[in-house]
Structure formats: C-alpha cells, structure tokens
Amino acid sequence: VRPASRVAAGAALLAVLGLLVVQSRDAARASFLQVAEGTRLESALDARLNEDVLRSRQGLRRDYDALVGTAGHLRRLAHDVRRDAPADPAVSSALDAADEARSRKEALLDRFQSVSSVLTNSVSYLPVAIDAVLAATAGEPSAALRGPLVDLRHDALRYMLKPGPDLAAVVADDLAALERAPAPPHLEKDLAAVGAHARIVLRFAPVVDATLEELLAVPTAARYHALQDALRAARERQVRTVSLSRLLLGALVTAFALSVALLMARLRRRALRLDRERGDVARLNEELEGRVLLRTQDLARANEALAAASRSKSEFLANMSHEIRTPMAAVLGYADLLLDHGLGATERLGYVQTIRRNGEHLLTLLNDILDLSKIEAGKATVESIPCSPARIVVDVASLMRVRAVEKKLWFEIDYLTPVPETICGDPTRLRQILTNLLGNAVKFTDMGGVRVLVRCDGRDSPRPRISFCVADTGIGLTAEQIEGLFQPFTQADSSTTRRFGGTGLGLTICQRFARMLGGDITVESTPGQGSAFTLTVETGPLDGVPMYADLEEAGPSEPPERAPTPAELTGLRVLLAEDGADNQRLLSMFLRQTGALVTVADNGRMAVDGALSALAAGEPFDVILMDMQMPVLDGYGATASLRARAYERPIVALTAHAMADDRARCLAAGCDDYLTKPVDKASLYATVRRAAAGWRDRHAQPPALPPPLAALLVSELADDPEMQALVDDYVAALPDRTEALGSAVASADREAIGCLAHQLKGSAGSYGFMSITDAAAELERVAHAGEIAEIRRRAGELTSLCARARGRAP
C-alpha cells in the first residue's frame, strides 16, 4: 500500500469515527423535545380556541381577549416551532400544512369576531326594539302593526336559535307584513330600526354559523397530529441513526478492545513459545554438542582405523608386489640360465625344478590373494560333499613330511579318537587349510618336530565336529602376534614374514574358510616353545559312518640345485645382500659369469659388517647390490648405516617395490642407483659397471701422465702476457679446489658443494675458462635440491675439466 492511500484510509476512518461520535451524541434531542412540546401545546391551544369560539357564539363569554390571546399564542408558538423544528422534509411539509390551517382559522376567527359582534348586537337589540314599539302602541287599535311585530319577535327568536332557509323565509314574510302595515308617524323610526336589525339578523345569522362551522372544520387538529406524527417519525429516524451510530461505535470499540486482547494473548503465546523454543534450542544444542563430540570421536576412531587400514593395505600391496616379483625373478632368471647351451643335464634339471617351485609359490600366492579377495567380496563358497578326513590328512602330511624330513624334524600323525570314514565337507578347503597349518608348522620349526592330532567330538550330538590340531616345537608366538594373526593385511613384523616366507594371508584365509565350514581355527602358543593350531569343522551327520582308529602315509621327493657363469665384470668385487636364496644364487651366478667376485650377505646387518670389514682390510667392494627388503636389517637401514659411517663406495638398490616413490626412497637412503626385481641381466651388468666406473672416475688419482693435447683446456687468455702470471696462479690453485669439492661430495655436504661451485663459476670465466664456469653453474644449480648421483656426476665432470685446465698452450 502506498503511503498516500494509507493516509487517505486513515483519514476516512477518522472521518467515519468522527461522524459516528457526532451522531451518537443525539444533539437534536433537546430541540426535538421542545418542538414536540410546542406542537402538543398547539394542539391543546387549538382545542381551547375552538372551545372559546363556541363559548363566544353561545354568549357564554362576551369578550374576545381569551380568543385573541389564544390565537396570538398559537401564532407565536407556530413561529417558535417552525424555528426549532428539525430540518426534515416531512416535518417541513407538515409544518406548512399546520400553518396554513392555522392561518385560515385565524382569518375565519377574525371574520367570526366581526360578524358575531354585529349579530350579537342585533340579536340583543331586536326584541328590545320590538317590545319598545309594542309598548308604544299599547291600547291603540292598530292591530295590523302589533300582529306582525309579535310574529317577527317570535320568528326572529326561533330563527336566531336555529337559522335555516325555512325560518328565514318566515322571518322575511313577517318583515314584509310589518312593512305593509300602516305605521303611525311617531313610530316610523323605531319600526325602521326593527326592520334593519331583523335584516341584520337574517343576513348575519347564517354567516356567523357558516363561519363558525367553517372555522371548526378547519383541520387544525389533524394537521397538528400529522405534524406530531411527522416529528415522531423524524425523531424515530433520528433515534435509529443515533442507535446505529452508538451500536457501530460500540462495535468498533469492542472490536478494537478485542483486537488488543487478542494481540496481547497472541504476544503472550508467542513469548511463551519463544521461551519454550529457547529451552528446546538450548537442550538441542547440548544434545548436538554431545552428539558432535561422540561423532567426532567416532570419526577420529574411524579415521584412525581407515588410516591404519590404508597403511596395512599399502604395506600389504608392497609385500604382495615383492612376493610376486621374487619368485617371478627366480622363474625368469632360471629360464634365462636354461638358454645357455653349455649346461649339463643335472644343472638343467635343477634349474627347471627351481622354476617349477617358484611358479608354484607364485600360484599359491595368487590363489591366496584371489581367495582373500573373494572372501572379502563375499563371493567365496564352500562345498558340502562326502570326503575322507583321513585321506586329506594323509595327502597333506605326505607333502609336508618331505619338508620336515629335509629340516630334520620329526613328523607324527595321531588319532585321539576314532575318526569317521567320511564326513560332509569341502575337501579342497580342508586340504588347503591343513596344508597351510602344516606348512607353517614346518616352516617355523627348526628343531623338534610337528605333530598332527585328529579327534572327533560329539559323534552322537546333532552337530558332531572333527578337529585337527597341528602342534609344533617352533619359535612360537607372542600374545600380540596371536592377536594379529588372523587379521588380513596385518603383519606384525615384516621381518618375520621375510624370514619365513609366505604371504601372511594364509591364516586369514584359512580361518575364514574354517568358519564357513561351521568351525574355526584357534591357536595356543608359548614363544620359543611352539604353537598349536586347531582346526575344527562340522562333520555333518555321522549316523552309520564307519569310524577308523588308524592311518596311512604317502610322500614324494625333491631334486637339488646348482649355479653357472658367463664373463664381463672381471675382477670387480661385488657384495650381494639378498635374503632370498634363489635370488642369491641367480644374481651371484649372473655376476660370476662376468668375472666378478661375488660375496653374499643374507641380511642387512651382514652386508654392513662385510662391507666395512672389506674396506678396513683394504679390499673394499667396488659395488654393493643391496636388496631393500631383508630380515634383521633391511636395505634402507643397512645403506643408511653404511653412509653414516662415511662409506662412500657405490651402493645399488635392489627392490621389488614397483611403487612410485621407491626410487626416491632408495636414493634418499643413500643408494647411488636402483634396480628393480626381477633383475634383467643386461641392466644388472650395465648398472654395476656404471656404478663401479663412476666411483673410479671420481676417486681416481690425478693421472701421472699429462692428458692428451686435445684433452687439455687452455685458457682463452693464454695469449695475453699481462694475464699470464695470474692465470698460472689460478690454474695452480685449481687442484686444491677440486679436492675440497671431492670431500664435500663424499660427505654429501650440499652447502659446501654449492659454495665451491659458486666460487668456481664466478672466477673461472675471468681467467678464460668459460667451460669450467658453465660446469660449475650446472653443479651449483643441482647442489641444493638435485639428486646425489646427479651432483656426483656433475662434480666429477667439473673435476675432470679442472684437471685439464692449462694456463698456456703447451
């Protein structure tokens, strides 16, 4: 709404209110009462006027004062009433009508007074005059005169009492008779007067009565009543207006008050609701805070779990990558060896068997991963078919017994209870689980032996169970290790896995399958004394199934292995730090074939000790090939340890980790180069040669013989005799600088390297050695953020350039 219309509406409302207030005051009441009173008085006075006129006519009142006074009163009253009357058309016309009647009546009254006076005079005098004539003629013989006189007196009186045409004719006849009669001269005057008065009576009596009748017929009373009615009607209209105004005002006031009351009630409700809501909000806030706190804690926990899971998964992937690459390297490596034609049949057989074993391991690994991912995805299924537990135990045992025997362990199978001939189950899974358990037992046992105990419980119960307990006398497990034993992606100690092999998934998979078969795997162990893994599965109903209390046995055997050689890196001393026996063999073989002298270290610790002792003995290894994942001390730790002891000679990392940051991690640990397993023979040779050459280049003594002419770097200022001495001095100081650079590089002191490079860059150009300045700039560029190898290379280049620098042409 625009302000103008709002103002207009407000003004209209105020106007209406004002009108209502004015109307409701009923200001016209007093004047109405006055006017009504006036008209009532008019009616009364009018009635009195009629009364007075009649009284006058009857001779009861012989003066006109009252009559005239009443008429004057009426006239003044009419004036006042007209003045005070409400402005109403009906009242106005009623007033006009009443006034008209009153005026007419007044005029008639005026006329009545005149004619009545005349008539009164004649009526009172006529009998007197007649009597006087009669008296005067008494005793005289003129009976002719007396007769008509007497008649006239009589008839005139009758006529005066009741004037009418008949009597008028009679009186007229009497008059005529009187005039005809002979009159004595002395009575002539009197007789004339009698005649005149009789004629007056004859003339005026009907006029007076007619006037009176007309006067009385004037409808003043009706007019006054009509006026009163009109006034009453007007008043009623007025009262209606006033009533309506008051009602409307009352309604408005009531509505206003109600609105105020409603508004207040609503405000109060709103206030209450606000209070309530404020309370609710406060409570809600508290709840929310609590919930947020809980949720935050949950999230923190979940986050931790996720981070842990992520770490586990990354680690797992890294392990898998390593585990797959290791046997793969063996397979490919032995396959390469097989291509060498100069092999004997025995050697070939050994290689093939190695390839086969590694392939099998690979297969196992892949199966494990597949199994686990299937289980994880909920897609793994177990069969429920009749199978023989004894058969399964014997089959598995026959495989494991060989290994046990190889490790000089005893191997026993016992039935603690009779065992059913067949059970309902999944023979494949059972075989898998038992193979795993027995494999572990053999694997982790170096002394003593392995025992398999089979028992069947609850044969008669609805759910009979068969359990296989695999107990060993191996290294055992701590409580913490047991806790993480069955967790996927969790390996308490990667070193352990490294030492004993395996995927670390086996037990996880086995327990999942055991549970799918209606059972479980439990473990009891004492560290250093051995472990007992118990597989329990449901057998299905055993009614009528034959029970055996005895066993059978079976088992194959395995051929041994050997190593060959080509030639290239003759005389190079190489330390191979590698825990995997296959890779040890393979890589040493590759290297020996080139004429290198290979020393093998089984772990990082041995590698460090070997390298340092060789250095100390004056027969340092030219190159160390360092497997990064080894038991006891891994490659990273060993490299860091060596560098920490100022071991400067090349170390080449061997890693199965195909991860993106592996290379960076290796170099950061102090390695000079990097080889990924499975190792390609050619790149192995190239890398080892490069590493050895790089070292030799860097640490070769300054050559005793001057380098060939072409190799000399002559100052561009050589022809300037004035500069000759200065340039010679500068060149003479160069060896000191390169020596300082060399030691800085050896200690990987990037700051010192950068500083020396900067000095060379700034000075060399001034003495005419632009190429040295360029090389120094290159070194400076990489000194602070570049890779160590790069720095070494650049430093080497710079050193050789400096060595070739000459002040003048030879």
Next chain:
Amino acid sequence: MSLYQLALVATLALTAAGGAWFLILPEAEQPPVDSVTTTAAEDPARGEPLRPLEPPGPLDPAKVALGKRLFLDPRLSGDGTVSCASCHDLQRAGVDGLARSRGIGGATGALNTPTVYDAWRNPVQFWDGRVDSLEAQIEGPLTSPTEMGSSFAAAIATLQADPSYARAFAASYPQGVTRAAFVDAVAVFERSLSTTGSRFDSFLRGDTGALTADEQAGYRAFKTYGCASCHQGANVGGNMFETLGVFRDYFVDRGGERPEDLGRYNVTGLAEDRHRFRVPSLRLAARTGPYFHDGSVATLEAAVQVMARYQLGREIGPREEQLIVQFLKTLAGPGAP
C-alpha cells in the same frame, strides 16, 4: 504472566463498560402532555364583556429608560425634527390631539394617531392591523415619509455616533447599537405604558362604590346599546376588526372615500375587508379626540352618536349619551397623564 492476565481482564472490563454505554439507546421520549388549563378559576369580571387591565410584566428598567430616550429623540427622524413622541405625546394620553398627524417638513399624515398607551395589549397594530407586534410596528412611522421619514440605517448610524447611546446600548445589549436592540428597547418602553388602576377596573373587581350611579348606568347603557359587542375585553376594544358603517354608509355620508378609508382591504385585498378597521381601545377615549381613523369627529359625545348611528343602527338619547360618556371617562387609569 499475571501482568498479561491483568491487562486482559482490564481490557475486557473496559470493553464491557464501553459497549454498555454505547448500547444505552436513546428513547423516543414522549413528554407528558402539559394540560392546558382553561383559566376559568377566579374571574372577578365573570360574565362581563369588559375586563380589568392586568399590569405589565416585569421589565428591565435600563431598557425602559433607553427605549424612552429613543422614543423621545427627534434625531431619529429624517430631518431631526420628529420623534415618536411628536405624535404619541406621552403627556397627552399618547396622541397629538390632531385629526391628522404631522410628519417631518410639515407633512400631514393620512390617519388619526392612535394612542401608544396600552397599545402593546392589542394583538395587531395600526388601523388596518397590518402588523401583529410592537417590534414590527416601529418600522412604519420611522420610515413613512409623512411621519419620521427616516430609515433604520440612518437611525442606527445616528445612534452609533452618539457615545452616550453606545454606552446605554452596550449596558443592556451585548451586541451594542443594532436594529434589533433599537427595536427591542422601544418596544420594552412601550410595554411600560399602561393605564391600569382605573376606577372602572376597581368596579369590575367588585368595588361597586368605585363608580357613581350615573357611571354605572352609563356602563349598563354601553352594554345595552351594543357598544360592548366590539369594545370588549380588557382594553375595551383593540382585539378585533369591524366594518365601519354596518347600518349606514359612513363614507357616503361623510362625502367621499379616500384610499386610507379602505382599511384592512389595503392589507388583505379581500372585498369583505373593505372599510374594516381595527376596533380601537376605549381606555383613553375620553382624552384621545379627534376620533376615528380620519379624525373627523371632534367630541366624544359626537363619536358616541356616530357609532350608534352607523354601527348599532339606533338612536341614543341625550341622557344615555351623557351616561355613556361619563362611563367612558372612568376607563383610564392614572398611568397616562
């Protein structure tokens, strides 16, 4: 909480009170009819055609004085020579004693001057009764060219120019010198002119000794001869009109008719009003000759005879004439010098 409830209760109470007040509806009141009593209670002159004069009501003396001053002031006339009192000589029974009155510049009026004493008792004024109040009457002589020959405007201007008048008016009339105040003051004064206390009134009130036997006989003759048919009431006439010449043609006998002789006809234009005149009061008749509208009769005796002949249709003998004249002389009270 309780504040809200209090406010709510208060609002509702106010609403109820306000609504109740507004709902008291006005009534179409019917006041009791004021019974108009016919004043027949105590009438000392019961049955008599003549009645004693009542004294005038209480009047404001200041207004009376102012009115008298105005009444006597000739400056109100056109030429400053004629006052009301020039014709209505208060020392000569309110008349000038001339047949026709003299106006400004020696002009002669058409009619005989009626007395101003007790004129206020008459329901109509002038011979033809053309106005019904003293207030309305004043304009006539003031503006008539043959009388004062002035106008209200001129008269008021004259009065306003006089500081003493301004003071006198201001003392009695808040509006000062105005036509209404002027008229009212003169009328109030005229209402003070009364001839109450006559011997005849005492007689009417029962004091039979107030009149001599002759005078009483004159009163009887006055009634018997029909005089009292018209000359009745307290003012002995003045309250009705009558045609002059009921039994004989007065104007033919006089020798011709003049315009002013048409009487009330000049007001109404009705044929029946020809020669009709206001019946004059006879209270001061003994001293207000010459008589009749034309001032044609010099003596009271002659006037009685004229009336008997033309109005009553009879002869009045000398004896009765004298009695009637004697009676007429008892009508004036001491108020009119």
